[in-house]
Amino acid sequence: MSISASENNQTSIESILEPIQKPLGSIENRFKEYVRSDNPAIQEMVDYVFVKSGKKLRPSLVFITSMIWDSKNYDEIIDLALSIELIHIATLVHDDVNDFSELRRGIETYNKKWGNTASVLFGDFLFARAFVILSKLGNLKIIQNLSKTTSEICEGEIMQSLLKDEYEISVDKYLKIIRYKTASLIGESCRVGAVIAGMGEEAENVLYRFGVNIGMAFQIYDDYLDFYGDQKSLGKPVFNDIQNGYITLPVIHLLSQVANGKKDVFISKIKSQKDLNDLDGIKKMLDEHNSLKYTLDTANDYIRKANKELTDLKNETLKDYLSKASQFIVNRRF
Amino acid sequence: MSISASENNQTSIESILEPIQKPLGSIENRFKEYVRSDNPAIQEMVDYVFVKSGKKLRPSLVFITSMIWDSKNYDEIIDLALSIELIHIATLVHDDVNDFSELRRGIETYNKKWGNTASVLFGDFLFARAFVILSKLGNLKIIQNLSKTTSEICEGEIMQSLLKDEYEISVDKYLKIIRYKTASLIGESCRVGAVIAGMGEEAENVLYRFGVNIGMAFQIYDDYLDFYGDQKSLGKPVFNDIQNGYITLPVIHLLSQVANGKKDVFISKIKSQKDLNDLDGIKKMLDEHNSLKYTLDTANDYIRKANKELTDLKNETLKDYLSKASQFIVNRRF
Numbered sequence: 062m063s064i065s066a067s068e069n070n071q072t073s074i075e076s077i078l079e080p081i082q083k084p085l086g087s088i089e090n091r092f093k094e095y096v097r098s099d100n101p102a103i104q105e106m107v108d109y110v111f112v113k114s115g116k117k118l119r120p121s122l123v124f125i126t127s128m129i130w131d132s133k134n135y136d137e138i139i140d141l142a143l144s145i146e147l148i149h150i151a152t153l154v155h156d157d158v159n160d161f162s163e164l165r166r167g168i169e170t171y172n173k174k175w176g177n178t179a180s181v182l183f184g185d186f187l188f189a190r191a192f193v194i195l196s197k198l199g200n201l202k203i204i205q206n207l208s209k210t211t212s213e214i215c216e217g218e219i220m221q222s223l224l225k226d227e228y229e230i231s232v233d234k235y236l237k238i239i240r241y242k243t244a245s246l247i248g249e250s251c252r253v254g255a256v257i258a259g260m261g262e263e264a265e266n267v268l269y270r271f272g273v274n275i276g277m278a279f280q281i282y283d284d285y286l287d288f289y290g291d292q293k294s295l296g297k298p299v300f301n302d303i304q305n306g307y308i309t310l311p312v313i314h315l316l317s318q319v320a321n322g323k324k325d326v327f328i329s330k331i332k333s334q335k336d337l338n339d340l341d342g343i344k345k346m347l348d349e350h351n352s353l354k355y356t357l358d359t360a361n362d363y364i365r366k367a368n369k370e371l372t373d374l375k376n377e378t379l380k381d382y383l384s385k386a387s388q389f390i391v392n393r394r395f
Numbered sequence: 396m397s398i399s400a401s402e403n404n405q406t407s408i409e410s411i412l413e414p415i416q417k418p419l420g421s422i423e424n425r426f427k428e429y430v431r432s433d434n435p436a437i438q439e440m441v442d443y444v445f446v447k448s449g450k451k452l453r454p455s456l457v458f459i460t461s462m463i464w465d466s467k468n469y470d471e472i473i474d475l476a477l478s479i480e481l482i483h484i485a486t487l488v489h490d491d492v493n494d495f496s497e498l499r500r501g502i503e504t505y506n507k508k509w510g511n512t513a514s515v516l517f518g519d520f521l522f523a524r525a526f527v528i529l530s531k532l533g534n535l536k537i538i539q540n541l542s543k544t545t546s547e548i549c550e551g552e553i554m555q556s557l558l559k560d561e562y563e564i565s566v567d568k569y570l571k572i573i574r575y576k577t578a579s580l581i582g583e584s585c586r587v588g589a590v591i592a593g594m595g596e597e598a599e600n601v602l603y604r605f606g607v608n609i610g611m612a613f614q615i616y617d618d619y620l621d622f623y624g625d626q627k628s629l630g631k632p633v634f635n636d637i638q639n640g641y642i643t644l645p646v647i648h649l650l651s652q653v654a655n656g657k658k659d660v661f662i663s664k665i666k667s668q669k670d671l672n673d674l675d676g677i678k679k680m681l682d683e684h685n686s687l688k689y690t691l692d693t694a695n696d697y698i699r700k701a702n703k704e705l706t707d708l709k710n711e712t713l714k715d716y717l718s719k720a721s722q723f724i725v726n727r728r729f
Contacts, residue, residue: 102557103550155519159512178493178556181515182549185489185522189546192526196539204538205530212523215516216437222512223436 081124085117087139088146095143096190106175106183110150113166113296116395118279119145119250125382126254126268134257140198141257144191145250148207151187152214154180159222160305167296203253210249217241225306228316228328235313236277243283244276251383267374271383274367279390281360284309286394288344289353294394300340303331310359312343314352360391410719415458419451421473422480429477430524440509440517444484447500447630450729452613453479453584459716460588460602468591474532475591478525479584482541485521486548488514493556494639501630537587544583551575559640562650562662569647570611577617578610585717601708605717608701613724615694618643620728622678623687628728634674637665644693646677648686694725 078085089111098104120142127138156162157170158180164170171180188211195204220238224230251272255265286295287302288311302309312331319327327346334342347353364387374380412419423445432438454476461472490496491504492514498504505514522545529538554572558564585606589599620629621636622645636643646665653661661680668676681687698721705714 098550100550100554103553106553152519155515159515176556178559179553181489181493182553182556185486185519186546186549186553188519188522189542189549192542193539193546196535196542199535201530201533201535205527208523208526208530212520212527215520215523216432216434219437219440219513219516219520220434222510222516225512 078121081121081128084124084128084135084139084142085120088117088120088143089114091139091143092147095194103183103186106171106179109171109174110187113168115150115166116393117146119149119247121386122247122250122272123254125386126251126379127258128254137198138254138257140194141203141253144194144198145207145246145253147187147191147194148211148214149246151184151191152218154184154187156218158184160301162297162301164297200257203256206249206253206256210245213241213245214243217243217245221307224308226308228308228312228331229324230308230313232310232313232317235308235310239277239280240273243280244273247276247279248272264374267370271367271370271387274363274370275387275390278360278363278367278387281310281356281363282391282393285311285353285356285360288340288347291394296395300338300343303335303343304338311347311352311356314355315347315350318350318352357391364388364391412455415455415462418458418462418469418473418476419454422451422454422477423448425473425477426481429528437517437520440505440513443505443508444521447502449484449500450727451480453483453581456581456584456606456720457588459720460585460713461592462588471532472588472591474528475537475587478528478532479541479580479587481521481525481528482545482548483580485518485525486552488518488521490552492518494635496631496635498631534591537590540583540587540590544579547575547579548577551577551579555641558642560642562642562646562665563658564642564647566644566647566651569642569644573611573614574607577614578607581610581613582606598708601704605701605704605721608697608704609721609724612694612697612701612721615644615690615697616725616727619645619687619690619694622674622681625728630729634672634677637669637677638672645681645686645690648689649681649684652684652686691725698722698725 092111096107096110098107123138123142123145127134127141153165154171157165158172158177161172162170163173171183175183192204192208195207217238217240220234221242224234224238248269249272252265252269255261255268260268284302287299287309290299292299303312316324316327330346331343334340334346344353367387368384371380371383374383426445430441430444432441457472457476457479461468461475487499488505491499492506492511495506496504497507505517509517526538526542529541551572551574554568555576558568558572582603583606586599586603589595589602594602618636621633621643624633626633637646650658650661664680665677668674668680678687701721702718705717708714
């Protein structure tokens with residue numbers, strides 16, 4: 062079975078990234094320049110941050126929204142993108158501790174290499190350094206938005222952690238959690254670009270809503286990839302969420318399709334598939350109940366909502382560019 | 396054996412706290428007003444923050460340095476003190492996770508009540524909320540100093556964690572660690588008071604150096620109390636540091652007094668006392684080598700250095716008040 066994730070498969074990641082290659086390439090050098098420790102052991106942990114780069118989705122969005130028509134404030138924009146990426150990486154470092162994960166981006170996690178304690182503290186260190194960079198940047202509105210968003214990420218993750226191994230989650234509850242833990246920072250990555258470029262409050266809010274919607278799609282598609290992705294492309298194990306106790310949209314949908322009296326049977330079946338690491342068995346169930354299609358449809362709905370938000374945006378080049386970028390969200394393999 | 400911790404035992408905590416009672420009392424209400432979550436489970440964690448208050452040393456220092464002669468900016472000063480206390484509490488929440496501690500301030504720790512995952516995330520949440528409050532306050536210099544200090548705390552704690560169960564630490568290394576993990580934020584608590592009160596850079600730096608020195612004394616005395624304190628007054632177990640693998644000044648001094656060839660024997664002896672939870676045995680060794688006296692002398696030296704820093708301070712009332720406050724650091728039982 063093969064379902065196309067979106068209506069438009071022609072947008073390649075390269076065509077989106079090409080114009081922002083240069084600033085994206087500067088982030089890691091800027092990090093090396095700013096973040097140092099005179100303690101060699103801590104410096105080793107610092108050096109490990111960008112050994113394997115991620116997608117850099119959030120910096121890309123900062124660059125697209127702030128620079129597409131204007132590249133004054135070049136240095137400031139790179140600082141801003143760097144601090145947002147550091148906030149994101151800090152949450153990943155803590156996630157990996159909490160999930161006992163051993164692999165991220167194809168290499169060992171911090172907790173695997175340095176243990177839980179040093180990793181919790183190093184995550185805190187990265188949070189703090191992000192705010193050091195932001196405070197040098199000197200835009201209070203941005204600091205306020207990003208600290209608020211950081212607290213939302215934590216709230217989303219706490220909600221998620223408190224629902225560990227809970228199978229009967231409503232779709233609304235799931236959407237609220239991912240709104241906090243993922244969409245919020247992606248929304249903010251779009252908004253701050255507009256703030257630093259001085260586009261005015263209306264455009265800021267349009268871009269925030271655009272970003273929140275693609276953020277929702279991004280997380281839903283991420284949860285889809287946990288069943289249908291490829292471990293090598295992802296750089297991390299698949300079939301990982303249920304193993305860690307996180308029940309995501311495909312399974313939530315599956316259980317919503319089952320009559321109340323039969324839910325327990327289905328939950329037992331999923332649990333035994335989890336214990337046997339029987340990914341194919343789970344995928345078969347998801348296919349039979351159209352849960353795969355529902356998940357991708359939901360992701361695509363958010364992409365459509367995101368693009369609808371752009372209607373009022375005056376800058377046509379930016380609109381076109383963001384629209385292209387939004388397609389990448391549901392067409393990636395990693 | 397009884398050694399007086401300082402030359403002046405007459406300074407009571409009450410006489411120091413009396414003039415700052417009112418703002419100290421406002422911190423918790425301000426917290427309740429600012430920090431809310433619409434998720435009931437997270438709100439429960441929020442409500443637990445001030446169920447048992449700590450010493451509120453850092454807010455007290457903010458109030459003393461900013462308000463003693465002037466109480467304009469009253470609300471801002473409370474916000475500032477609150478955010479510093481939240482940064483401090485966030486580090487404690489993570490410390491307790493890392494040390495598997497079950498008791499703090501006489502009540503169960505977050506990790507004991509909510510588990511490690513939710514506690515790591517809740518610590519992050521408190522960090523983020525501290526910066527939300529700071530960004531509303533709108534003083535970039537303060538945000539910059541406090542984010543830098545937060546990253547220093549993390550560096551100090553990482554250094555400490557990487558030296559777990561390492562007995563042969565030099566005094567210099569120990570002093571560097573506590574300078575980062577403790578003295579830095581106490582120094583900053585004094586400095587920001589001066590910043591917000593607009594005392595000028597010279598006074599800011601004097602107060603920072605004063606604060607760093609009393610911060611050093613504070614941590615050294617804290618490490619002393621882990622051997623000689625009373626569990627009930629402290630609200631946490633004594634003889635805890637070695638159990639957690641942290642080798643502090645009393646033991647570092649003890650080992651420095653032992654000939655090189657005999658070090659291993661002493662370390663084995665301490666380790667077996669640790670395993671047997673034989674606090675009296677360790678105290679006997681510390682007494683025999685004057686390590687207790689050395690530790691208290693070192694703490695008192697820092698108090699003296701702190702007071703020497705105050706020489707150039709023009710405000711006599713503030714000088715007198717800080718001098719009194721500094722005596723509390725090495726005269727407390729908790």
